[in-house]
Amino acid sequence: MSDFRLPLAALLLASGVAVAQAPDPAEWQNPQLTQQGQEVPRASFQLYEQPADVAADDYARSPWHQSLNGTWKFNYVARPAERPMDFFQTSFNDASWKTIQVPGNWEIQGFGIPIYTNITYPFPRNQPFIDPSNNPVGTYRRSFTVPAGWAGREVVLHFGGISGCAFVYVNGQRVGISKAAKSPAEFDITKYLKPGDNQLAVQVMRWHDGSYLEDQDFWRLSGLDRDVFLTALPRHTIWDFFAHADLDPSYKNGQFSTDVTVRSFGSAPAARLTAEVLDPSGEVVLRQQQAVAAPAGAGTQEVKLSGSIKNVRPWSAEIPTLYQLRLTLADAQGKALAVTGTKIGFRKVEIKNAQLMVNGVPVEVHGVNRHELEPTTGRVVTEAGMRRDLELMKQHNINAIRSCHYPDDERWLRLC
The missing domain is CATH 2.60.120.260 (Galactose-binding domain-like)
Structure with missing residues (x-):
């Protein structure tokens, strides 16, 4: 090196x-x-070399x-x-x-x-x-x-x-x-x-x-x-992003947007940011691009991409349909500099007349408190333990969790 x-x-x-x-x-x-x-x-995420690895989201790959x-x-x-x-x-x-x-x-x-x-x-x-x-x-x-x-x-x-x-x-x-x-x-x-x-x-x-x-x-x-x-x-990279997956008032069409922070650790040539949304079968249903100006030195740039998807399959606790967001920052020749992404679910959460609604459907909250703790490992919670907790909760019709009193391990949020 x-x-x-x-x-x-x-x-x-x-x-x-x-x-x-x-x-x-x-x-x-x-x-x-x-x-x-x-x-x-x-946000917590990993850069990958191969687009296929973004969907697996296994950091070790x-x-x-x-x-x-x-x-x-x-x-x-x-x-x-x-x-x-x-x-x-x-x-x-x-x-x-x-x-x-x-x-x-x-x-x-x-x-x-x-x-x-x-x-x-x-x-x-x-x-x-x-x-x-x-x-x-x-x-x-x-x-x-x-x-x-x-x-x-x-x-x-x-x-x-x-x-x-x-x-x-x-x-x-x-x-x-x-x-x-x-x-x-x-x-x-x-x-x-x-x-x-x-x-x-x-x-x-x-x-x-x-x-x-x-x-x-x-x-x-x-x-x-x-x-x-x-x-x-890389010296010019995707540094942060926030993905928004909403539904229009009819609850039929998806409204997507993402706010991406591009960071340079020094001067770099111009680049292009691409956001792709893939449906559960892996088909690209939305693709947006935007140019990223060449930075003169170290710093960040904010890039916003958005679009709509007709007849989207919504997410709910009963049918948790997930789409895949893939972000790619590439140079002028099309060579990928940074590739990452996350799973997203299209849903609309509202309160109407004091009633919690998800996708226009009234929802009754059945929740529990949860600390990150396992009997033999303390605060180090294994993924197997997380899955066991979630399966037990689903079997008892629990649909909400209070994470007391701190941000949970990101793996828990992904599993939820």
Whole structure:
């Protein structure tokens, strides 16, 4: 791999000069500091090389995806004063550390104590401060190699969710901070990478200023508890999108639109964005295109595409018909730069005379609360467990779910 565009950092690392600082208590006890170095939140999706892979939506089938799930080196201490301070250095020796599975909660794997409580805080109340005598710290390390085929692309590090305040380092350099437990945290790590082995280190404080917001009736568990992976993006790419699938007033024809954010990481030639909607048989029933101007430098452009589909097959809870949206960003020669998409269902949700209506039909809500929790894996919910929950709910005529009290794993939303 030849193009990571940070020779100065490489020289600093080679010379052993410190280029990062250890986590500071002022950082995890400062409500004004909600994150550091993160990308702006966006929809969750994967870029693919083959259009057929968009429909399958299996991240592992993309050449631009690399999972970092699995066995990591791990160190646990009961309080911050005992934590390793130079854990992020590339020369740090973690040979004596134990191992842990990621994603996972460290309390479920034998480190620390799981706590169940409702409105009573599991630590002495002194907002926004945390008692330093009782704030467990988990420190993670692992190495990875960036595929040679990713040269010249931007590399984004994705954490699906981290329970606790996390400090992230790559090759001895501070990348950023995450405090949002149930939302993805993404970092552009391109400039920190080097050919060959790269070192990723993460230190997680169990309690922090944001823990005062988690005053909820659930199990308190900690760690990297959703998928961790790398994704590679072209210099001119689909960065975000919002797909809208509605019905016209007759409930017969589909009204489609999508708002797409195209991002460039530098100057790039003009491109063209294509949106295709495929019916359940795989036939293209709508195709819209729009030119994307050549960016002069790094930045984003907003592109909106829309159209109608006659006699669309509507989505309902009883007959959940789904169409496939496929988005393609291509250069002037027609070569695909980014291909992605999502499943969509055409439906109209309204309230008329205090009655909830779906596609013009009155709907009675039969709902349940659901926390992300499994008996043996804690907050790490398997897809098999999700399917089992949904099948049980459908068998009992449940048609609504309250996701308490946080954004659910994206796989759950896809299955629903």
